[in-house]
Amino acid sequence: MESKQASDLLAALGHESRLAIFRLLVEAGAAGLNASAIGERLGMAPATLSFHLAHLSRAGLICGVRESRYIHYSARFPTMDELIAFLTHNCCQGEACLPKSTGCAAEDTHRLYQIEKSS
Numbered sequence: 001m002e003s004k005q006a007s008d009l010l011a012a013l014g015h016e017s018r019l020a021i022f023r024l025l026v027e028a029g030a031a032g033l034n035a036s037a038i039g040e041r042l043g044m045a046p047a048t049l050s051f052h053l054a055h056l057s058r059a060g061l062i063c064g065v066r067e068s069r070y071i072h073y074s075a076r077f078p079t080m081d082e083l084i085a086f087l088t089h090n091c092c093q094g095e096a097c098l099p100k101s102t103g104c105a106a107e108d109t110h111r112l113y114q115i116e117k118s119s
Contacts, residue, residue, distance in 0.1 A: 001082045001083065001085070001086040006083060006086045006087070008059055009059055009060070009061060009079070009083050010083075011059075012055055012056055012058075012059035012061055013061070015052070015055075017042070017044065017048070017052050018052045018055060018056055020042055021038060021042065021049075021052055021053065021056060021062075022056060022061055022062065022075060024038060024041060024042065025038075025062055025073060025074055025075040026075045026077075026080070028074070028075075029074075030074060030077075031074070032072055032073050032074025032075070033072070033073060033074075034067070034070040034071065034072045034073070035049060035050070035053060035064075035070065035071050035072075035073060036070065038053075038073065053071075053073060057073075060076060060079050061075065061076055061079055061080070062074065062075055062076060063076055
């Protein structure tokens with residue numbers, strides 16, 4: 001990942017509403033959520049939600065798939081993984097120092113990546 005791409009991704013996450021949407025989709029996992037469920041959970045007006053979802057989609061942090069009348073959104077875990085790897089590259093000269101980042105087991109991360117990759 002190049003610095004410009006990382007900067008663009010971080011800028012997309014640099015708004016409180018977009019960060020909340022992204023975190024909600026990360027918590028939802030590969031199953032994701034439809035737009036109306038996201039709006040209900042975050043108490044966001046449809047037009048505002050649509051604006052922020054479009055911004056996150058353009059940045060490549062989420063993807064949306066139309067299902068009948070609804071659009072189902074999910075986090076793009078490979079993009080998130082690349083950004084985290086970019087931010088932590090050569091962290092602490094290779095020593096384990098990030099205890100909070102161990103919340104997701106390696107096999108869960110691999111499983112989510114495989115699901116995203118096959119989509």
